[in-house]
Amino acid sequence: MAIDMQPESDRQPGREPGGREPDAPPPPARPWWRRPAVHTALAGAVIGYLLGHLLGNVIAGQYSQVVNSGQNDYAIVLGYVLGTLGWLAGLGVFSDLLRQMTGRPVHATEEARDASAGLARYFRYSLDHKVVGLQYLVGMIGFFLTGGLLAMAIRTELLSPSYHVFSSATYTAIVGEHGTMMMMMMSSLILGPLGNYLLPLMIGSKRMAFPRIEALSFWLTPAAYIVLLSGLMFGGFPFGWTGYAPLSVQATQGADAYAVAFGIMGISLILLGFNIIVTVICYRAPGMHWGRLPIFVWAMLTTSFLMVLAAPVLVGAMYMLITDRTVQTAFFTDDLGGSSYLWENLFWFFGHPEVYILALPGFGVVSEILPVFCRKPLFGYKVAAAGMVGVTLLSFFVWQHHLFDSGINPDMRPVFMLTTELISIPTGFIFLVAMGTFWKAKIRFTVPMLFALGFYFNFLIGGISGVYLSDVPADTTEHGTFFVMAHFHYTIMGGLIFAFMAGLYYWLPKMMGIRLNQTLGKIHFWTMFVFFNATFLPLFAVGMAGQPRRVYTYARSLETLNDWVSISSFLLGVSILIFVFNFVYSTVIARVHEEGNPWNSRGLEWQVSSPPPPGNFARVPVVLSGPYEYGVKDAPPVADLDPPLGVISNAYAAAAAEGAEV
């Protein structure tokens, strides 16, 4: 069925079937305390938790395993699940669904749904992608600071092998909380804030494909955060972030918090990735063909595929763990027909793509920034995109290297050693692209560029140590030591966090119309770079000397190195405080407005004012050239922001001509 394109003025006013008349007065606004927001969400969460707990006690209070163990996992899990549903209901997540189910029209836009302005909208279930991006930003910084404080606690304990601040159980619980908190947060660290905020701007759209799903993906993260932290009230969980069975099946109720929180976060990741993929495929402006897609968007797209396909396996594994702990299934109990290896396979089938869920967005951010500050085109754009696609595909075929030392069939080891080493090739593409871009460039050493350079330095060490660990003999020697821990901190903190900081300093003027103080930014970079390396480089040596992970004591001979690492980590914490101070100082105290294009970037997102106006673009832009044609003679402008009438319709003319029949 084709749509008649008569001008609206010649026709009857538009009204959706069953909807309001266009000129009908809006319904009266409710007082603030009756509007869904964080306060109603908290009330819903408390009511939901109590209801779930009560239900769990009624259902399972007399079960033999509950009576004999003195712990009712049913009540805890039902409390968490209904608490999360209550949290979402309190936010109004289900109200549009209920309206649809009862045949009433839904509010189509954020403006119609809730006219809140100012700070209030950041505490609501907002459908505006820019609001969701900033919600994510603050949320993920909160996650990061909490995980960072737990890291400080770990390093405090490791100051001495014999004088203990915590008990061994408390130490293990802190390590588990730190690892899980950080892995959950890192997965969304870039795609959540920067992706949600910038993606529509970078592809020339005014919105994400599914705003409700976008908002839901964010509002699940505070629920996961609270559930995970609540595990400490039950003594935490003793198995780190990997949750290996059978320990995770046998542990006390803290394990329920781990499984539910990670499961909720997995759902959030699926929704986040799903929305990004559909948006990139369907909402690109005319002219924004695949060869002009910003490299950061390529990174988001490939990462999102990993999220959508790998995270369901995480959710499934967490669900199996919960059923083992509650309804007494035996997925991971060998004596009853299950297998603890089933957990390892499922977890790492997600867990290794997860590594690239963390790495790829970082690659995207720094690759996006390099040409801006090198003032030359991105070298090997197609190679970089192909590298990301290659990493995405290969990442599904490497997970068994985590089982090298866990009883894997020896015949399988060479296969997974090979696939793991192969993945360094597309990763190398991305480094080559950077080297080519640096070549003969007149580099501007701004704060974002410094962080980008720091990323390449750190990730190189993390990557090379990863190739070393992919060898079976090396892995067998170093497995479970601080060497592995140093390796992945170099890739995740040295890689992702440095890239996040680069992105934040680069895009914050766009997101908030405010530039962070550059002097403080440089102090932040140098302290963070120096103390990051001072913290994690010695840990390779500590690991080579045999210090095991997740153990609160160690050989006396390693005390000096550990003290060095701990003191460096505290100073690393101070560098993060410098960032927090800079953030608060620049955005609240000494606001320096930056409304234009401070970096002279060709990115489409920089062609509109900062922060972007509602709807992002006055008109759908028509993209005319790629975003990296710096220094190219006669390069056309990146986009026509006010294209002539009729040009945009060419983009959908073919589809419209065919008709939109079902």
Added chain:
Amino acid sequence: MSETATPPPGTPDLPALTRESEEANFFHEAALNATWTGVRLAVGALSFAFGCFVFAYFYLRSLNSHGMWHPAGVKGPQPWAGAVIMALVVVSALVQYVGLTRIKASKKGAWQASAVLALVLGLAAIGLQVWELLNLHFFPGSSGFSSVFVGATPVFVIVVLAAMIWLETLIMRVRVIPAISFVEQPPTYAEAFAVQRFQASLSAFTVLWNYLAVVAIVFWVLFYLTA
């Protein structure tokens, strides 16, 4: 509003454009495509979620730890219940699909009747599966098989329930769309867009529901036929 232009080449049925209508159409087309893409992506994600359980099924079956995959003395689920649940889902998908062909032929009423029937059949499948889980003849952890069965079937129930909620919203949406809108061009953009969005959503639902019918068959084979 006053600025108009001739339509682009190749679109003879688009006589005049305004800036507003041009952009509205652009995002409308994007939304229709998003529905098409989204449901296929959802099927991919669901395949990995169900794939977890299929992997667990074959992994534990091949390991047969301590001979406890499906020991002879341990009862399985009731075959008649599995067959009926699978049949209900498959018939529901077929009925809905037939209804889809009718609405394509501009028969709104025929789709409504078939959709209500498909909804009832789907809800009956959910009810029967829940009843079966509440009346198991074996302990969930009595074997590897029973663990996978007790773990996988509630997930299937939840996804089917979500699909039925979607179908119910479609039934409610179509009530306010005049039957004539499926036969000829509605008089306003808003109405035309609403009809097209409904059609896209119905098409997407059909993809999902047909996929779940295939999953129902796979689960029936795994849990009832070859256990």
